[in-house]
Amino acid sequence: MQTFKLFMTLLKRNLPSVSIYVVIFAIISVVITSSNQSSSAQLYQDEAIPFTVIDEDKSALSEGLREYLAQKNEYVEHSGAVEELQMDMYYRDIYYVLIIPEGFEEGVKAGEEPTLQNYKIKDSSVGYYMDLAVESYMSTLRASLATGVELSEAIATTGEAMQASAEVSMQQKENTSTNSIMQGYFQTLPYILLAMLMNALGNIMISLNREKVRLRANCSSLSMTKRNLQIALGTALFGLMIWVLFEVIALVLYAKQESAITFALTGMNTLCFVLMTVALSVMIGFLAKKEAVLSAVAIIVSLGASFLGGVFVPLEVMGEGIIKVAKFLPTYWYVTANSAIVNVAEFSEAGSAFAGMGIQLLFAAAFFTIAMVASRKQK
Amino acid sequence: MEGKTVIKVENLVKRYKELVALDHFNLEVKEGEVFGLLGPNGSGKSTTMNCILGLLKYDKGNIEVFGKKMAPDSYEVKAMIGVVPQEVAVFEELTVLENVDYFCGLYVNDKATRKQYVEEALEFVGLQEFKKFYPKKLSGGLLRRLNIACGIAHKPKLIFLDEPTVAVDPQSRNKILEGIEQLNAEGATIVYTSHYMEEVEQICTRIAIMDGGKNLAIGTNEELKNMIKTGETIQVEILDFPQAQLESIRALPHVYRAEYEENHLKVHYTKGQRNLVRLLDYLKEHDITFGRVYSELPTLNDVFLEITGKELRD
Known part of the structure; x- marks a missing residue:
């Protein structure tokens, strides 16, 4: 297991850069989660606006209008002195002053x-x-008067009618807020995985495949197949470690709000994506000869695949042409599977999610095959 | 030469498109030898080594190492071979100790044995104090020593050293050459390629002179020098030499060439006795005043020059 040991040593040398990605992503996730949890209890609320009325009419109608406005807002008693009003408005003690003229x-x-x-x-x-x-109060009042009723009756009817308020209900289910946060967490994960794994694994692969040391190793009594298997084992183990790490973070942040099935499916989807990313990183590691090339490729691939695949921008807002291109990217299939999982209550309903995962695994197989061919060619 | 044959190369042909790198090359290395492959850059030394090691496919011929046909998957044979490539081939990300341990571990599985071998290799090349250093921090000479340690740590029976002293300071060069002699004394057969004839003369028990992918001559240092006409070259410093005397000097016994250039009379002799005394007597008899006198024995460069018509370092 000498090559496996070497892989792990090289990985250890790359851990600082890996840690930076993990820590930043974890911090962002914690911040988003905590800020959303605190605001989730009050998703909708009428705002009470401080106002006052300068009533020069002193009539039943002016009183009815004042009472109506005070129902949903905060009425502030005021002397009506202009200077005082200006000060109160300046300091935002009063936001609105209604002047009802005499007559x-x-x-x-x-x-x-x-x-x-x-x-x-x-x-x-x-x-x-x-x-x-x-305006709404006055319109209702005029409509009432138009029916031929007395003003006093119209004021009473309008008051009653304006008391009725629309019931506001959110379209999504009760735990939707946390659900969308977790979905958001897994939605943005591909970018982190691509950038991090491609940089770390790519660097290791470049080190392992540097021509001089590769030829030296080829002189040894350890076959290339055995060495490649040990490298594959190392990359798989590293991918698994990263997957477990991000699953644990998700569990810590969202375990209370999520069902086991959602976690299981999201975990499976992420695992498929990790495997694909590992295969892609190994392939690029075989093809790229220099660290600078690898860095450029990692940036282009991670950002490009994330933008086009719907990681940053919802697929719903993308044009048909872009969607057609996106279907050639594994990120697209990860994102569609991730979206499909939200509405799944049982495994039997997860057909489209499984299809997305399957396509990601096909991408993984293709990348791995190309990597092996590149390895043979180098030999 | 007695002893078991370790390497046998027969009619090896290797082409790079139109270029024939090895042209029906033959070689036989016996156990316990320090065998030198001497030739200018591009003569086919490294190609020969790479073919023997199974790193390069060849077009024609046969290679046997330790009595077995050599192929890329001859892992049993490879286990007995150590390689020190021309360019330093180590991991920049690993320390000196980790590098030697990794390459030794490609051959030796047992942890305790490997630890002992690695320590011995580091001691052998004098890198114990630099165990925890990364290659970037090592000088050129120390890097070369690390390169050697990585190739010999597993105690191979056959060691290939491809120009191990290129760009090395004299102190490290001496240390490396002493090390090679010590490895040989401990029982390893060495194949040493170089274009430094002094090194080859110093440490090799047998030498093959290569050029244009061909093996031009094989033998010990003495055998090779005996193959050529030149026995001795005598140079005499003379400020005013009458050109008419040149023909008379050429007529002296064993002289096969004589020329006068830049105040120096240069006389080339075939093998023979009393050449210097005879030449100096002649100069005195003819009242030719002379200064310093040099006598040079033939070198491998003379051998190469006489065989190929060009200098080894051309």
Whole structure:
């Protein structure tokens, strides 16, 4: 097992760069997870906007309008002094000031459309929202008056009607937020795996295949087949170690929220991708002769395959032409399998996920075959 | 020469497209020899070695090592061979100790034995103090020694050394040459390729002179020198030499060539006795004043020159 031992020694020399990838990815995942968990309890909430009303009309209608606005927002009592108002708005104690002019109710009764004045934070969404609320109240009131009812009755009817609020419900299931975070974790994993494994394994392969030492080893009594098998064992073990590492991180971060089947399937999908990446790295290690070439290839392949394969950009937003190209990339099949796993409750439903995994394994076999042919050619 | 035949090469032909690198090359190396392959760059020395080691496919001929036909998968035979390539072939990522251990481990599985062999190899080349050094930190001479340690640590019976002293300082060169003699004394058969004739003369028991992929002559140092006409060359410093005397000198016994250039009279002799005394007597008799006198015995370069018509380092 001399070559295996050598592989491990070379791997040890490459561990610092491998660790950097793992640590950065783990930190990013922890940060994203924790920030999403804290906000997941309040995915939707009405905002209460501090406002005041300068009521110069002192009528039932002006009171009805004020009460309506105060239902969903925070009414602030105010003297109406202009300087004080300016200060309160400057310090954001009040976001919106509604001025109801004298004769407002009478004007409405007469079928006019009296103008309501307001002060608001310029270009703010809050001001726009309050304008809409006032406009909505007045429209409902006019509609009610149009039916021929008295103003007092119309105010009461409008108040009741405006109390009704739309039920807001999220389309996804209860644990969707954590589910999408874990999906996101595994979605971005291919880039890390490609960049990390290609750099680490590629460097080791270049060292092992440097012509001078390769020829020297060819003079020895250990056959090339045995040496290649030991290298294959080393690469497989390294790939397995990396897979276990990322699975453990996922378990720590998402174990409580996820079902065993989701974990199992995502794990299988990632394992297929790791095997493919290991084979790809070995192939490039055989073909690239210099570290600089390898680095360039690793950057191009990891970024290119990640962008085109839907790792960074959802496949749904990609054009048909790009999707056609993406189907020639293993990342595409990893991502589609990963997406398919989200909706799977039983193994029997995971047909499309398994198909994606199978295609990744075919890519692995193809890359490994090319690597072996390259190795024979070198001999 | 007595002893078992370790290497037998018969009618070896190796072509690189149009170029014939080895042209019906023959060679026989006996057990216990330090066999030198001497020739200029491109003469086919390394190609011969690579064919014998099974690293290169050849077009024609037969190679036997330790009585067995040599092939790329002759692992039993390869286990008895050590190779020190011309270029330093070690892992830059491994320390001196790790490098020797790795290459030794390709032959020796037993951990304890390997540890002992590695220690012995490091001691042999004088690298014990540099065990934990990475190759980048070693000087050219020390790197060459590491290269040797990696090739001999498993105690091979047959060792190929391909120009192991190229670009090495005199101290390391002497250390390497002493080491090779010691390995031979311990029982290893050595095949040594070089274009440094002084080294080959110093350590090789038999020498093959190669050029153009052919084996031009084989023999001991003395045998090779006896093959040529030149026995001795005498140079005499003379400031004013009458050209008319040149013909008379050429007529002296055993002289086969004489020339006068740049205040030096150079007289080439075939084998014979009293050549120097006779020449100096002649000069005195003819009142020719002379200065320093040099007498040179033939070298392998003379052998090469006489056989090929060109200098070894051309």
